[in-house]
Amino acid sequence: MGRGLFVTLEGGEGAGKSTLARTLQSSLKTDGYEVVMTREPGGTPGAEQIRELLVKGDAERWSAMTEALLFYAARVDHVEKVIRPGVDRGAIIISDRFADSTMAYQGAAGGIEFSRLHALHQLVLGDFKPDLTLLVDIPPETGLARTRDRLGLEVRFESKALAFHERLRASYKALAAESPERFLILDGLHDPDELASIALKAIQDRIDHD
Ligand code: Z5A
Numbered sequence: 001m002g003r004g005l006f007v008t009l010e011g012g013e014g015a016g017k018s019t020l021a022r023t024l025q026s027s028l029k030t031d032g033y034e035v036v037m038t039r040e041p042g043g044t045p046g047a048e049q050i051r052e053l054l055v056k057g058d059a060e061r062w063s064a065m066t067e068a069l070l071f072y073a074a075r076v077d078h079v080e081k082v083i084r085p086g087v088d089r090g091a092i093i094i095s096d097r098f099a100d101s102t103m104a105y106q107g108a109a110g111g112i113e114f115s116r117l118h119a120l121h122q123l124v125l126g127d128f129k130p131d132l133t134l135l136v137d138i139p140p141e142t143g144l145a146r147t148r149d150r151l152g153l154e155v156r157f158e159s160k161a162l163a164f165h166e167r168l169r170a171s172y173k174a175l176a177a178e179s180p181e182r183f184l185i186l187d188g189l190h191d192p193d194e195l196a197s198i199a200l201k202a203i204q205d206r207i208d209h210d
Contacts, residue, residue: 064110108171
């Protein structure tokens with residue numbers, strides 16, 4: 001493979017993105033690809049430090065715009081140091097969340113106009129976008145129930161009201177409808193192996209096509 005592939009996983013809390021990412025990574029490695037598994041916010045030492053500010057503490061700690069700026073500060077570091085160099089050397093980069101999360105969480109659910117977030121993206125990353133986005137769709141009640149018993153401090157977003165999570169789900173579907181060539185919607189209620197096999201086929205199709 002010459003140029004690599006940039007794949008992102010998106011969806012609400014507990015949709016099964018991390019589980020899917022791990023299976024994709026191991027299957028693609030077995031097939032001989034260089035795979036870089038990464039996440040947002042995070043993926044570089046500096047971006048992981050910014051993550052600490054974002055995912056911990058009180059739910060109303062930051063305004064949606066402050067959040068968006070922090071997510072983009074972390075994202076630029078991540079793209080510059082991990083994603084772009086990986087794609088350039090021919091690797092498959094799998095990122096658990098990317099810019100669509102900002103559109104859904106800070107935009108539709110948080111109330112910032114999409115045009116302002118598009119302008120921010122354009123200013124700092126230009127037209128850079130994923131080659132393929134796997135949207136794992138799940139009713140928020142089911143996703144939140146899956147994560148409820150989890151121990152830990154990273155619960156800032158989980159603690160927001162159910163209406164916030166409903167807006168989030170609707171906005172992800174709208175984003176997918178806007179860019180059908182980039183998105184594949186997966187039913188998060190399906191068995192993890194079934195989800196992985198559909199996702200692997202979509203990734204293989206992109207590799208064969210490029
Ligand atoms: N955020 C934002 O607001 N703006 C941005 O721009 C970005 C992010 C980039 C980051 O947290 C938070 O930041 C996130 C959005 C916000 N909000 N929250 N919370 P995160 O990335 O660490 O959190 P997350 O993305 O929501 O991850 P998660 O809660 O761990 O969900 P997941 O990765 O989609 O699920 P999972 O860990 O794979 O699975 C959850 C449980 O379900 C686990 O017990 C699995 O065994 C089980 N599972 C998984 N798949 C299945 C299936 N298919 N069936 C049954 N059970 C399953």
